[in-house]
Amino acid sequence: MVRGPADLLERARMVRGPADLLERAWRVLVEPDWPRLRALPEADVAFHSRRPAEVGLGRLLPELDPRLSWNGRTLTLAPHVEYARDLGGQGLVLMPSVFSWPDVVTGFEAPWQPTLVYPARGLGGLWTEPGTRTPEALVRLPGRNRAAVLAALAEPATTGALAHRLGLAPSSVSSHLTILRDAGLLTSRRYGHQVLYERTPLGVAPATGG
Template sequence: MPFHLRFDSEDRPHCRFALSPLWELQEAVRTLGAPYRHGSHLPWLRRLRDGAAGLDLRPLRLLTPERGRGPDFLCPPPGGPATTIEDELDRVRGTAPERVRAELLRALAATPGAADTRHGRALLADPARAAADLAALLELAWKVLIAPHWPRLRALLEADIAFHAGRLADGGPERLFAELHPRLSWSETALTVRSRHGGPPEHTLDGDDLLLMPSAFVRPDVVCDVGPSWPATVAYPARGAAGLWSEPDGATPDALATLLGRGRATVLTALAEPATTTGLAQRLGLAPSSVSAHLSALRDAGLLTSSRYGHQVLYERTPLGIALASEAA
């Protein structure tokens, strides 16, 4: 059922972008529990099979009901693109015990019998210890599931933010939401969200920010949150997430390599989606300095353009670059 986020009619919507390591971790835990719903993540699942087998994630899964809301304190809203997992875990540990207990009760009540399980009783018996134990479990899960891959994941998310922030700056909400996700649509002063994850029929922001948060694991759906602990938030699949775990296949066309050199041709071929230097270096297994040199040469030749968002520079092909790469393929 669609629901609507309404903005003050006198102002343009004030959107800000952020990324959340804890959000990615908790969506990764969901993916681990239902791997065949997320075919694009199978290479990641195969890589962590042995390490994940040693994780007891039952307390976290008990608090992520199929229907209903999990504890908000386990995933505090991010402060911005520079939020770290350490920052977020510190906030989990510092949650007031009375809030911990109230949110645990709400989450456990969403699954019949959950509060009476061994883990459910232990969590409710000592809320302060529950917050510490859950933070420790999240930290361990982070080290096993996400930390080895975080540079690649972070590069993907930051590139997405740079891309869409540029679209918002250039064309306003009309251009942003036309490209962000098929289940989002903008009309005058309202954003309509069509998501199977529920939400109120309508919510008015009254001048508050709308938080936009790319995610590698939320695909293919979008999630809208208007809960008491979060600002109005739309989490959406990051651009390029479907190919996140794919490795270079060595398919750089020989004709393009002859024309540009193997390194530059490889970089141009890899830019099917806009990306940052770090993201390309992670994906191609090349030194960032080498990728940077190739990007500069391709940009100077008129095959790429670059745009800056904060400290990130996003590269994408020009029409000439697209034509050259397509012709040589």
């Protein structure tokens, strides 16, 4: 129970310390890699958002994690645990994460929105740096930087994420992406306020050296 201004000030001081500590942890541990950490879940959402229409929910869920299954009425996470909840039409949020591997994390306790957190697609390559050797088939586009942009799109990514990963100016990356898209090697689609680029089947072979 707050008894007056003195109590409010004391509580503010109690909160400020942990808040400052969390901010410092963010600045040191997360912020330097935030563009890369954010890009992977965004690419996962862009990819999986179209999968229900392509393969249905029953096949989508095992793609998120092999331990998930759907029988038309019930979502099961193996191994079974002694917990069940009827969502009653409330819906389920599917949330990719770069921090949950290898586990699937669930949250079903009321009053929170039921959520299933799963490892983001492509997580194994999150910290892999772009290769030092670009396939010659790409160099003949021509342009080594343009080839590097296509080679870096192992997973869908935004212009900003690619620029950060390759150490290029966003305006330069944007120009390369436009040329690659016009050549039929990339496709783009808008997701919220951002545009994600990914290789077309035509762009896969030269990007992988095949």
